Amino acid sequence: MQVRPAKAADVEELAEVAAVTFPLACPAHIAPDDVQTFVDTNLNPQRLRAYLRSREHTILLATLGGAIVGYTLLGYQEPSSEDVRAVVRARPCAELSKIYVLPEHHRRGVGAALVRAAIAEAGRRPVDSVDSVWLGVSQLNERAQQFYRSQGFTRVGERTFNVGSSIESDFVMELTLGPTSA
DSSP states (O other): OEEEEOOGGGHHHHHHHHHHHHHHHSOTTSOHHHHHHHHHHHSSHHHHHHHHHOTTEEEEEEEETTEEEEEEEEEOSOOSSHHHHHHOOSSSEEEEEEEEEOGGGTTTTHHHHHHHHHHHHHHTOSSSOOSEEEEEEETTOHHHHHHHHHTTOEEEEEEEEEETTEEEEEEEEEEEOSOOOO
């Protein structure tokens, strides 16, 4: 398995992986149409290309035999949600916005490799070095919460997250990389 930065040539395959993996992390009560609308709006090839062109985002891919088996998206901007700004302690920070792995590769170290690579990438950021990485995880997704704890993240608060008409409650988890800001 290799973890590497995404390239423009990866976008179509990445969008396919995103369409398969995002629904796996959604609570069962979310309407399938809302999940599909979220995927169509936020994980389409055009949106992924915009992330690739942005200096405020990094997409890392996990590949096996050249095929994408997982990915992560880092965002390097101040949290947009007041709920998150209030609980993320170390600044500047990066959001681990997405980390998804194809189901047949779960529990094979792919997610852990992506998290390690994302943390290393955030720590290497040449401008506005990053002191912490934060993420939102569904309060109903205990397996994901356990995984993030095993990677060194701690729960620091809560936020809401919209998937279509469904308003979901996430835990906010943070991993401090450097000194905290007061």
